[in-house]
Amino acid sequence: MLKSIVQTVFIILPSLSLSFAALYENDGELDPAARYDYVIIGGGTAGSVLANRLTEDTLISVLVLEAGGSNIGAVPTEIPFFCTLPHPQYDWNYTTTAQVGLNDRKIGFARGFILGGSSSISRYRRAYRSSESYQLTTPIDGLFYTRGSEDDFNRLANVTGDSGWTWENLQPFFRRNERWTPPADNHNTTGQYDPSIHSLNGINAVSLAGFPQSINGKIIQASSELGGIFEYNLDMNSGNPLGLGKSLFYCDYGQDAYRVYEGWLQTTIDGGNRSSAATSYLGPRFINRPNLHVLTNTRVTAILQKNNASSNDMSAMLTTVEFASTPTGPRHRVTASKEVLLSAGAIGTPQILMNSGIGNSTSLASLGIKPLIDLPSVGQNFSDHPRLVNSWAVSGNQTFDEIYRNSTLSEALQNLWNTKGKGPLVDTFVSHLLFARLNHSALDGFGEDPAAGEHTAHYELGFSNGDISVATTGHYIGITTRVVTPVSRGSISLNTTDPFSPPIINPALLSTDFDIFAMRQAVRTGIQFLRAPVWSGYILGDPNTLMVPGANTSFQATNDEQLDEYIRMGTGTSAHAVGTAAMTRLDAGYGVVDPDFRVKGVKGLRVVDASIFPFVPSAHTQAPVYVIAERAAAMIKNELG
Numbered sequence: 138m139l140k141s142i143v144q145t146v147f148i149i150l151p152s153l154s155l156s157f158a159a160l161y162e163n164d165g166e167l168d169p170a171a172r173y174d175y176v177i178i179g180g181g182t183a184g185s186v187l188a189n190r191l192t193e194d195t196l197i198s199v200l201v202l203e204a205g206g207s208n209i210g211a212v213p214t215e216i217p218f219f220c221t222l223p224h225p226q227y228d229w230n231y232t233t234t235a236q237v238g239l240n241d242r243k244i245g246f247a248r249g250f251i252l253g254g255s256s257s258i259s260r261y262r263r264a265y266r267s268s269e270s271y272q273l274t275t276p277i278d279g280l281f282y283t284r285g286s287e288d289d290f291n292r293l294a295n296v297t298g299d300s301g302w303t304w305e306n307l308q309p310f311f312r313r314n315e316r317w318t319p320p321a322d323n324h325n326t327t328g329q330y331d332p333s334i335h336s337l338n339g340i341n342a343v344s345l346a347g348f349p350q351s352i353n354g355k356i357i358q359a360s361s362e363l364g365g366i367f368e369y370n371l372d373m374n375s376g377n378p379l380g381l382g383k384s385l386f387y388c389d390y391g392q393d394a395y396r397v398y399e400g401w402l403q404t405t406i407d408g409g410n411r412s413s414a415a416t417s418y419l420g421p422r423f424i425n426r427p428n429l430h431v432l433t434n435t436r437v438t439a440i441l442q443k444n445n446a447s448s449n450d451m452s453a454m455l456t457t458v459e460f461a462s463t464p465t466g467p468r469h470r471v472t473a474s475k476e477v478l479l480s481a482g483a484i485g486t487p488q489i490l491m492n493s494g495i496g497n498s499t500s501l502a503s504l505g506i507k508p509l510i511d512l513p514s515v516g517q518n519f520s521d522h523p524r525l526v527n528s529w530a531v532s533g534n535q536t537f538d539e540i541y542r543n544s545t546l547s548e549a550l551q552n553l554w555n556t557k558g559k560g561p562l563v564d565t566f567v568s569h570l571l572f573a574r575l576n577h578s579a580l581d582g583f584g585e586d587p588a589a590g591e592h593t594a595h596y597e598l599g600f601s602n603g604d605i606s607v608a609t610t611g612h613y614i615g616i617t618t619r620v621v622t623p624v625s626r627g628s629i630s631l632n633t634t635d636p637f638s639p640p641i642i643n644p645a646l647l648s649t650d651f652d653i654f655a656m657r658q659a660v661r662t663g664i665q666f667l668r669a670p671v672w673s674g675y676i677l678g679d680p681n682t683l684m685v686p687g688a689n690t691s692f693q694a695t696n697d698e699q700l701d702e703y704i705r706m707g708t709g710t711s712a713h714a715v716g717t718a719a720m721t722r723l724d725a726g727y728g729v730v731d732p733d734f735r736v737k738g739v740k741g742l743r744v745v746d747a748s749i750f751p752f753v754p755s756a757h758t759q760a761p762v763y764v765i766a767e768r769a770a771a772m773i774k775n776e777l778g
């Protein structure tokens with residue numbers, strides 16, 4: 138078998154450079170006679186990890202089918218700071234349904250359409266600029282490396298009944314993923330992180346910021362001025378984003394106080410370049426393995442039973458994958474000799490499952506899809522972190538606002554990035570993150586605490602030295618607020634049976650009392666932070682006065698109704714979608730995959746991507762996705778013996 142793959146590489150691709158010999162860009166290049174042990178659907182974050190780890194074993198052959206194009210040469214995706222600009226060519230360009238919790242707005246919902254998937258992109262549409270684009274706010278996010286809390290993973294272990302998912306037991310997989318690297322400016326990072334919890338030997342680069350922002354000193358000073366409530370956190374990736382071994386509640390306030398912790402953001406950046414799943418796990422060291430074939434620009438339309446078994450023959454393996462380049466082009470099939478690994482992400486995965494007859498049989502039948510397996514949880518319990526960008530005008534002019542407005546400056550900085558790997562473009566737009574919990578009296582009003590445990594934050598603030606909603610004049614400080622333990626649950630469902638048309642995407646953001654309450658508290662914590670003495674004279678105006686840029690209205694945070702209106706007008710997604718193919722216990726009676734990623738009731742098919750998280754971790758989701766994919770790969774290899 139391997140021999141034929143090697144021949145495939147060298148015979149049909151004489152024109153491609155040898156270092157990328159196994160990267161095919163159209164379906165005609167694939168040898169129809171080639172055989173693969175594993176077919177991976179989606180060359181995104183999780184898919185790239187699987188492809189890499191499985192092909193470490195030279196006897197395992199793998200085909201990756203990716204809908205988007207290659208990341209090679211996609212320069213805008215490589216420059217960290219440009220994660221704040223739109224890259225629609227690398228995006229699925231999804232729009233949600235009208236969101237009740239967001240004043241009935243439909244919002245953009247970014248997903249990577251490129252090798253590396255969502256780890257390769259970040260996209261921001263100038264949401265507030267004009268009335269017609271006002272409806273759409275897309276994520277302003279990118280490259281954050283946050284692992285979540287130990288509680289998040291311990292809860293996953295509890296919900297799935299598999300102790301392999303505890304924080305403790307996952308540590309080797311965090312280490313396989315992470316390659317700690319120096320920041321682009323090589324500054325002395327002592328005191329900015331805890332080296333003992335990081336790994337130098339993994340594959341995906343992680344670093345601290347490589348360009349000093351003028352507000353960094355003020356952020357740290359504010360934290361100390363507000364001491365007792367706001368506290369410096371050496372390393373938010375310790376498993377306790379709320380502080381290393383420190384008690385959660387400040388004794389003067391007893392059980393009713395809350396504390397918040399801020400610290401330096403860690404990012405998936407390698408010496409000033411984005412480190413995505415494609416640049417790392419499918420990087421030049423790996424992509425030319427002869428046992429790895431990657432076919433881009435190819436859409437998987439369905440997964441079928443091997444040899445066209447009849448749908449009531451449930452002993453048949455679901456190992457045949459149907460794919461096509463265009464809606465009208467030929468449909469091809471490839472059958473994995475071992476397994477199909479579905480890694481199309483939290484939107485693509487339920488869409489493919491449902492197109493294949495796996496989902497709620499009643500609703501599939503009503504669409505005209507022949508039900509194969511009744512798994513009503515497919516596409517349900519869709520969960521995401523609501524995100525709001527807040528900006529305040531400042532008196533200083535050392536902000537990054539000018540980069541968006543002055544093309545001479547922007548070009549000079551791109552040149553600096555390109556030639557020296559230095560300057561403000563080497564970083565994402567946030568330098569510090571702050572995690573916080575609601576206090577006990579606040580939580581009491583909601584019954585069950587939605588956080589996975591007491592070391593888990595309810596909300597997060599990220600500080601930016603400029604306005605990322607791209608105001609046309611002035612200088613700003615930005616605080617991005619997110620609810621990281623949302624209670625709202627949405628869904629992904631099919632609109633048509635056409636696999637090339639988008640599914641119906643309803644993240645149901647801010648659709649619960651808890652979520653709006655926590656977002657209100659997050660904004661107020663941001664305001665409280667800006668009331669530290671160090672900001673006086675720097676912040677212009679009263680921090681309580683909030684503006685939605687372009688909305689021609691200001692809102693007073695002192696008034697709950699106005700604050701809620703402001704929140705519902707401005708909130709969008711963090712693009713941290715999970716839950717649509719949830720992992721549950723073997724005997725759960727709901728959920729989509731077992732703790733070993735196998736689709737319940739099906740042979741030969743596993744789901745490995747963000748969809749499997751039954752609860753969204755209290756973290757930006759790429760590190761959690763990397764970690765579950767690392768464990769999945771290890772499980773699969775172990776089973777092979």
Ligand SMILES: Cc1cc2nc3c(=O)[nH]c(=O)nc-3n(C[C@H](O)[C@H](O)[C@H](O)COP(=O)(O)OP(=O)(O)OC[C@H]3O[C@@H](n4cnc5c(N)ncnc54)[C@H](O)[C@@H]3O)c2cc1C
Nearest residue numbers: 179181182183204254255279280281437482485747757759
């Ligand atoms: C704009 C943006 C910014 C983000 N910023 C951060 C951040 O700063 N920090 C963080 O931790 N997380 C961030 N996230 C979230 C994080 O990137 C995702 O949670 C994670 O990458 C999801 O990994 P995945 O493997 O589940 O899916 P993806 O990485 O999205 O991979 C799915 C892949 O499957 C492909 N695919 C889908 N359907 C098909 C099909 N039918 N046929 C073939 N291929 C298909 C897609 O093109 C894609 O390549 C961000 C996400 C986005 C979109």
Ligand SMILES: *[C@@H]1O[C@H](CO)[C@@H](O)[C@H](O)[C@H]1NC(C)=O
Nearest residue numbers: 224225226227228229230250
């Ligand atoms: C999204 O739109 C851009 C054009 O703006 C296009 O290049 C890209 O292919 C679209 N993505 C998909 C998945 O169709």
Ligand SMILES: *[C@@H]1O[C@H](CO)[C@@H](O)[C@H](O)[C@H]1NC(C)=O
Nearest residue numbers: 291292294295296297298299
């Ligand atoms: C899961 O958590 C519940 C509630 O805390 C506890 O009673 C139960 O023992 C836990 N189960 C496992 C398998 O850890």
Ligand SMILES: *[C@@H]1O[C@H](CO)[C@@H](O)[C@H](O)[C@H]1NC(C)=O
Nearest residue numbers: 323324325326327328329330
């Ligand atoms: C880095 O800073 C620490 C503490 O500030 C100091 O002890 C150490 O010597 C510095 N390292 C280098 C290489 O300068």
Ligand SMILES: *[C@@H]1O[C@H](CO)[C@@H](O)[C@H](O)[C@H]1NC(C)=O
Nearest residue numbers: 390393394395576578579658
């Ligand atoms: C607890 O939180 C509530 C709601 O945010 C707030 O009104 C109250 O002042 C807080 N209590 C303390 C002691 O901080």
Ligand SMILES: *[C@@H]1O[C@H](CO)[C@@H](O)[C@H](O)[C@H]1NC(C)=O
Nearest residue numbers: 215407408409410411555558
């Ligand atoms: C960043 O990318 C540039 C351009 O591809 C490359 O020259 C440089 O070596 C990269 N830096 C690192 C640290 O990989």
Ligand SMILES: *[C@@H]1O[C@H](CO)[C@@H](O)[C@H](O)[C@H]1NC(C)=O
Nearest residue numbers: 441442443444445446457470
């Ligand atoms: C499987 O069934 C489809 C449609 O029913 C048919 O087009 C195809 O030729 C069959 N393939 C095999 C291998 O029998």
Ligand SMILES: *[C@@H]1O[C@H](CO)[C@@H](O)[C@H](O)[C@H]1NC(C)=O
Nearest residue numbers: 497498499500501503513514
């Ligand atoms: C399946 O979908 C139908 C309607 O499409 C709905 O009434 C039913 O409750 C769903 N089943 C489950 C178990 O969720």
Ligand SMILES: *[C@@H]1O[C@H](CO)[C@@H](O)[C@H](O)[C@H]1NC(C)=O
Nearest residue numbers: 513514515517518727728751
């Ligand atoms: C959604 O998740 C909850 C647990 O949080 C579970 O009780 C419920 O059954 C799930 N719903 C579906 C449709 O899977």
Ligand SMILES: *[C@@H]1O[C@H](CO)[C@@H](O)[C@H](O)[C@H]1NC(C)=O
Nearest residue numbers: 531532533534535536539612
């Ligand atoms: C920036 O501010 C400084 C000090 O306040 C001032 O001297 C300088 O002229 C300003 N620069 C610009 C470009 O406005």
Ligand SMILES: *[C@@H]1O[C@H](CO)[C@@H](O)[C@H](O)[C@H]1NC(C)=O
Nearest residue numbers: 539542543544545546547549
């Ligand atoms: C734009 O940036 C360039 C380079 O920093 C600077 O020389 C120029 O004065 C700026 N233009 C404006 C209008 O601020």
Ligand SMILES: *[C@@H]1O[C@H](CO)[C@@H](O)[C@H](O)[C@H]1NC(C)=O
Nearest residue numbers: 233234632633639640641642
């Ligand atoms: C569903 O499909 C119909 C018909 O093609 C289309 O008009 C509608 O916009 C689609 N809805 C969504 C949410 O995509």
Ligand SMILES: *[C@@H]1O[C@H](CO)[C@@H](O)[C@H](O)[C@H]1NC(C)=O
Nearest residue numbers: 266267268687688689690691
């Ligand atoms: C902003 O609001 C004011 C007062 O309501 C109104 O006069 C003005 O026309 C509005 N401007 C825009 C651009 O909508």
